[in-house]
Amino acid sequence: MPDQRNRRRPPAARPADPARSAALEVLRLVRTEDAYTNLALPAVVARHGLDTRDAGFATELAAGTIRRQGTYDAILAACIDRPLRKVELAILDLLRLGCHQLLAMRVPTHAAISSTVDLARAKSGQGGAGFVNAVLRSVARRDLDAWVAEVAPDPSASRDARMDHLAIKHSHPRWVVDLLDVAAPDDDIDALLAADNVPPKVTLVARPGRCEVSELPGTPTTFSPYGVVLEGGDPSRIPAVAEGRAGVQDEGSQLVALALASAPLEGRDERWVDLCAGPGGKAALLAALAAQRGAGVLAVEQHVHRAGLVRRAVTDLDGATPGVIGVLTADGTQPPIAAGSVDRVLVDAPCTGLGALRRRPEARWRRSPDDLLTLVLLQRRLLASALDLVRPGGVVLYATCSPVRAETGEVVASTIGGRDDVTLEDVRPLLPGVTRADGPLPGTAQLWPHVHGTDAMFLALLRRS
Template sequence: MPDPRSGRRPAPHSRPVDPARSAALEVLRLVRTEDAYTNLVLPAVVARHGLDTRDAGFATELAAGTIRRQGTYDAILASCIDRPLRRVEFGILDLLRLGCHQLLAMRVPPHAAISSTVDLAHSKAGPGGAGFVNAVLRSVARRDLDSWVDEVAPDPSGSRNARMDHLAIQHSHPRWVVDLLDFAAPDGELDALLAADNVPPKVTLVARPGRSEVAELPGTPTPYSPYGVVLDGGDPAKVPAIAEGRAGVQDEGSQLVALAMATAPLEGSDRVWVDLCAGPGGKTALLAALAAERGAGVLAIEQHFHRAGLVRRAVGGTSGVPGIIGVVAADGTRPPLAPGTADRVLVDAPCTGLGALRRRPEARWRRSPDDLLTLVLLQRRLLASALTLVRPGGVVLYATCSPVRAETGDVVSSMLGSGGEVRLEDVRAVLPGVTDADGPVAGTAQLWPHRHGTDAMFLALLRRGSPRDAGA
């Protein structure tokens, strides 16, 4: 509209920048330049830009969705730009990806998607950058997403390599990740798994028994965990039980890991529970609530000091908190506890995180094939440490947020050749109601986002025997 002081229409570059889109662009920059995590930086960025609930939701979907679909959008952009993407300035590429997501995956009218992104480009990169963004996005707008995938991805009806390359572009996963998931996924379900990785997860809450009730939490009860609720909508931080630390935000798969560890059958002493890789503390908090009901306590061990601080915050401190023995910053492969003194041990091992790609959109672009060997060696050391730490007859629950077999069944199998001192028990017996979750080794369990609506958590239950058992 005309400027009331001059009667003239403002120049295009003087149009106000949309704060929600500006916030999304800031998230992309922080993820790219500071290795930030999307879900952790979004609340601060949303607050800094003063967004209301509606605009915060738009910015969240725009930022997270753009990062998830980055691989697809880069393939499309590469066909619309006359030079390699590596020669496009990073800030401009962020803007182009934001524009692609609005044009191809959000219900934003094309003219609004283009003009708002061009305005943002003008404010960040000047008229030259804005003109380039305008021209490229107009080319992108010529086709819908499916048509673009047909255009830029190899024909999937050819060789296996062509099919894997097609899926990598269609579902925006690095090719090496597609190969690993193809080996891990149930037969015929790779497409469904990859598609599920691009569906934003619903917010799931957990009531910590003895401290809150499921009835306090707004939403629909989860199908498997008796303590979970899928939030109907709104900000979980505004739920009183969450704000007071009596409940938490936790994926149902993670709840099931804690429940399986806590409910595995055990004879004799049941007082000392250990969470060997406790950060950031969600599972520890649920375990502590369950332990307190039985007169037991959890010793939380976390190698990194700042993550140990997150555990303390999650459990409400350590002094006098029911169910908590303590929170210790220490290496889980050398725990500060005498061998054979724990009754139950949880090893929620560091992993590639390829089972939580829907929740951590940047993870697929940060990992590399070289990470896998380093992580597998660490996972084996942690599981061996846990089996030394637990008493004869005690149990160890090994879990990863990954379905990759090198991190799941192979790690567990490597511990079973010790003459019978370690026995693998059927973890599915302590996962009542969970079906279609057979793991890669008999008796283990593998959850899937496309089947169970959870992260792809792997669970295995091991019991330490005694030398007498080994010779029996």
């Protein structure tokens, strides 16, 4: 009988790193289940039992990989001898994770490669591990700038070449780069695209009358008197946030609610409507402001799940809903509200979300040019509905978290162009301290992540005559 003692055995597989396993799971959920990165991460982190340090690593690895996917795919295409569409998607997820560690994180080369290979072995077997090892060793030959110089076109060759270069350099689909280039002020497209890849810090809002700003840890926001920027930690552990007296809300979104509430109004000021209220952040801030004046907000949301989120956002721990008339599950284009019965209306319209790519890294890969027409038609119907609801002398604030001209100035212009009972007013005086925010139409405002540190919110104020 042959002696088995000297026969070589394959080395025992090392266990996959929990933080990297969690990041890979988030990539899979985003790819296969249309999950949102920021919503998938907390659940995955909890399921893997990660401590604070590992949770931070997994968050940067997952969100950063998704954010920079376009750049990494261009690099991987130069390192693989077949089209990326022929690479198994689960393996491609692993390769992208490896690229982010090698090119954008402070992970030593050997650790980035070996840990990703271990993960590939655990998920795909030895064959997948060998392929991942070979490709990542090729990626590791250059740093990120050198790779971009190699795989992106020469930006000086032509405008098309420059746009293609920016698309690869900043990891945006080319069609998105073209739209943002038209919208961005002063040839700021390079700075805008770069800002889209900087993860935003968490911003909190103290809901006035329910919470003082001094209760919240962090640095005061630049423009909103109710905001603070959180330096770190879990916001849900802050008492005022846990109690619903404060919330997580980008400063740009705070400014939208504040602009509507600050617009001058003669006569009655009792009935406000948030026509597209889900998930409820702006409705909660509006309700707090309305309650201080004896007014109330009616929140309208078409989708049942999102209407539930609105109810949660506007409800105190004791079940009270100060400043809220009600939460109505209804289509904002045809709400069961009497025409001319409302004093103020917010239309925070569904949009491409191309102004919020910092916090929604997957959005750039989910949207397509075909989405734009459908959304624009909806935006026009929602704005027309809001103008019908508001009384003579009342105001409508139209807002989008997109700077794309078709969704901003063009929607406003086309909607009011056929009406003689609407005036476009200057919204900029309602944004004290905000500069460099001229919108595409006179009197409109456009915020920018690279200028104001907010999402790219568009605001237009319309008054019914």
